[in-house]
Amino acid sequence: MLLWIIFGGIAGWLASLIVGRGDQMGMLANIAVGVIGAFVGGWIADRMGFGGKPGVERPTSLVSFATAVLGAVILLVILNFLF
Template sequence: MTPTLGFIGWIVIGGLAGWIASMVMSRDASMGIFANIAAGIVGGLLGGFLLSLFGVDVAGGGMIFSFLTCLLGAVILLWIINAVAGRRR
C-alpha cells in the first residue's frame, strides 16, 4: 500500500475503520481510541497484503477503497484476536 494519504490521513482512516470493525465484532466496549487506531492501521496492512495476494491493485484504489481495505483487515484482525483470546479461557 502506498501511503499517499499522509500520516494524519492514515490515523483518521485507521481510527474510523478500527472503530467500525470493533462495533461489527462486538468489541467496542473493551477497546479505546488508541486500540481502534492500531486495529485500523494494522488491519490496513493486513487487508492490503491479503488483497494483493488475490491480484487486486490496492495502491491505486483511492480513499474509499483504502478505508474499505482497512475495515476488512481490521475485522479479520479482530476475528483472529477473538479466536486466540477465546482459546485461552
C-alpha cells in the same frame, strides 16, 4: 501521517462494532487495529490480485477504507480466537 491515524481510528472503530468489541476498545486500540488492519487487508488484496498500484491509493479512497475495515475485522476475529 495524521490522515492515516484518523483513517485507522475510524476503520478500527467500525471493525470493532462489526465484531462486537466496540465497548471493550479505546481510541488507541481502534487506531492500532485500523492501521494494522489496513496492512492486513492490503496484503490480502494484493495476494488476490485486487491490490492497487503502489503509491496510488490514498487513505481517503473508498477502496482503501473498505480494505482497511475488512483487514481490521479479520485481525479482530483472529484475536478473539487467541484471547
